[in-house]
Amino acid sequence: MQPFRTGLFMTTDQESLLEYYNRELSYLRRMGAAFAEQYPKIAGRLELEADQCPDPHIERLIESFAFLTARIQHTLESEFPQLSSTLLGVLYPQFLNPVPSMTIARFDADPTRTGITSGHLIPKNTPLFALSEQGNTCRFRTCYPVMLWPVTVTYAGFESTDQFDFLDNAPNTALVLRIRIETPGAIGDLTGMHRLRFYISGDRILTNALYELIFCHVQRAAVLPKKGGRPAFLSDEAVLPVGFDEGEDVLPYPPNAHRGYRLLHEYFTFPKKFLFFDLDLNQADFLNAQGFSPDDQQFDILFMLDQMPGERLVIDRNTFCLGCSPVINLFKKVTDPIRVTRRLPEYPLNPDSRREKITEIHSILSVSASADARDGSTEVAPFFSFNHKMERKGQQAFWHANRMGHDRKDIPGTRMHISFVDLDSAAGRHCHTRQTHCPDTSPSERSRFMASDITLVTELSFIGQKQGKSQFIA
Incomplete structure (x- = not known):
């Protein structure tokens, strides 16, 4: 989870007033010492010294005057930002608001339930509730709509092109990224599964490098049947980015604000919201391809890469997550x-x-x-x-x-x-x-929770025989 706090209003009034008081008191003592040096006769009657005054009444008078001038100075300077803050509040109010806690939630269909033949839509702004270690209930809401399918990722890894005969005449393909999808039932029974949304999970170095590979170095994408055979190649625009369109916002923004400001703001506060990509499967086409059977319970998604990834880029089935959405700790x-x-x-x-x-x-x-x-x-x-x-x-x-x-x-x-x-x-x-x-x-x-500090207590009861739960993974 991403903990954030804006730095505009962190200092309390008492702490800042104490700084002004110490500054004014130090100034009065320095000026008192200079006055005593220049006018020793008068200073002798007032008993002024550089560090302190032996007369407790004069000392209390100096401290009281320092407190009064510090309060005036603090009030004057605290009113200076009101004009700029008010102007920002009208033009760009999002820059004055604190940034709430955000994380990624994953929804899983109950694998023990059978007979699921269609996806279940979890709409945007679905409420979630989590418990902190202190026992406080935290309210979150989803920022993306989630189409939950009864499929899981069982394998993900990089493989050599030698394992695929159809790549013999593709010299520009350096490596193949394989993602294996399995379902408890037959693939042919799933109706309307035309698109899958993946979330790239892992540390920042891994996710950024993998995101660059998928969107900059994928020549083609294909779906391969379980028993081998010829793959069903997807269109050139089958891999689509997520998080840039209207309706995919995470932070609330006024309608008069430029969309580019929202993207920059969300990238620097919660970059994980962009680590999603949609894969346009076009289910009808690949099921009719040679080698596919409607009774299969498994198929592979292949990404042909034109560049070798780094040696430290190690992935597994947990790297690509289905049924995920950013969630934000914000409510009305x-x-x-x-x-x-x-x-x-x-x-x-x-x-x-x-x-x-x-x-x-x-x-x-x-x-x-x-x-x-x-x-x-x-x-x-x-x-x-x-x-x-x-x-x-x-x-x-x-x-x-x-x-x-x-x-x-x-x-x-x-x-x-x-x-x-x-x-x-x-x-x-x-x-x-x-x-x-x-x-x-x-x-x-108020508390900025980390993912390990909260436990999700919401369980989603789906319509009919569908049932599942969600968990935080970021």
């Missing part, structure tokens, strides 16, 4: 209601007061307000946005959120506060005391 949730008064300039957002230590807000999706529980809610627009047409419809209040480092050391990550203003920047002037706001947020778990 309504925060605890906020009763707006004019006593506070801003209000803390708590997605779950019982799970504050392990839940962090990723982004605010919408904010609704209600003056009475029996009345319907009204959506509140953000203060910084591209248009304020809601004002013409009677919109009087807008919301603005601020993200900062958490002030408690035992809680990692960031916290968010929300404030309500009008177009004249008057805080809370049009927010009634009895009005309650409920922001709809997209939180994630």
Whole structure:
């Protein structure tokens, strides 16, 4: 699993204020020493020295003044990023949001069940639940749709071209990558298996080198029957990359953002999402080829390579995984209601007061307000946005959120506060005391889990006789 944390809001207010305080106190002592050296008579009455002041009252006065100036300096400098952060929040909000935990989940059909003749679709955004070592339940959701077939990879390896007679007249083929597929039933009984999606599993050096071989050095791909014979060659575009099209996104992105930014962002935060490839089998063609029998339970997929792989490139059947999808620790949730008064300039957002230590807000999706529980809610627009047409419809209040480092050391990550203003920047002037706001947020778990720290507890019950489970493999 990929643990990430943005570095914009890591320092807490107390830690940064302590740095300002020590800096101001050191400056006052240096200036006090210089003043004592230049005006010894006056400094003698104040008892100023370079390191400390013998008079405890003067010493406390210096420390109090250092704390006051440090607080002012801290407040001034902490307000400088608000303009740039707000501008980024309007144009590129994805760069301000923390990156949730992501990993790869694999779904396996129950091999003890028979009679499966078609694939089962596990749609995108299917929820999964995992348990951490601390006993916390973590919510994930799938990012790719998964078509689960009752087939498994039983062998994968590199083989010499001498084992294949049909390659005698192919001098440009240096090596053959063979992947063996088996099914508990007959291949001819499987209906609609026109495409298989593989995930390349392993360490980064292995997966990157293998990905380059498949997409840069494959001359042709073919399907070979169990008993040998002539292979059924696939089309030149049979091997397709995954993760670049619309709908294959992992991180949420605004519609106005360039697609290239999303690809770069996802590559540098979770490159494993691109280690997939689709193989267009065209089942009807290879079953009708010479040597194939509908009763076979096994066939081989061959990739003819024009380049020899490195000696350290060792693969096995676990290198190519079926039924996989990236999953992300991100979900929707309504925060605890906020009763707006004019006593506070801003209000803390708590997605779950019982799970504050392990839940962090990723982004605010919408904010609704209600003056009475029996009345319907009204959506509140953000203060910084591209248009304020809601004002013409009677919109009087807008919301603005601020993200900062958490002030408690035992809680990692960031916290968010929300404030309500009008177009004249008057805080809370049009927010009634009895009005309650409920922001709809997209939180994630604060802890950054590794794959070994969590245990999947979700079991998928498929329709009819199909049943299976999933597990984390990254």
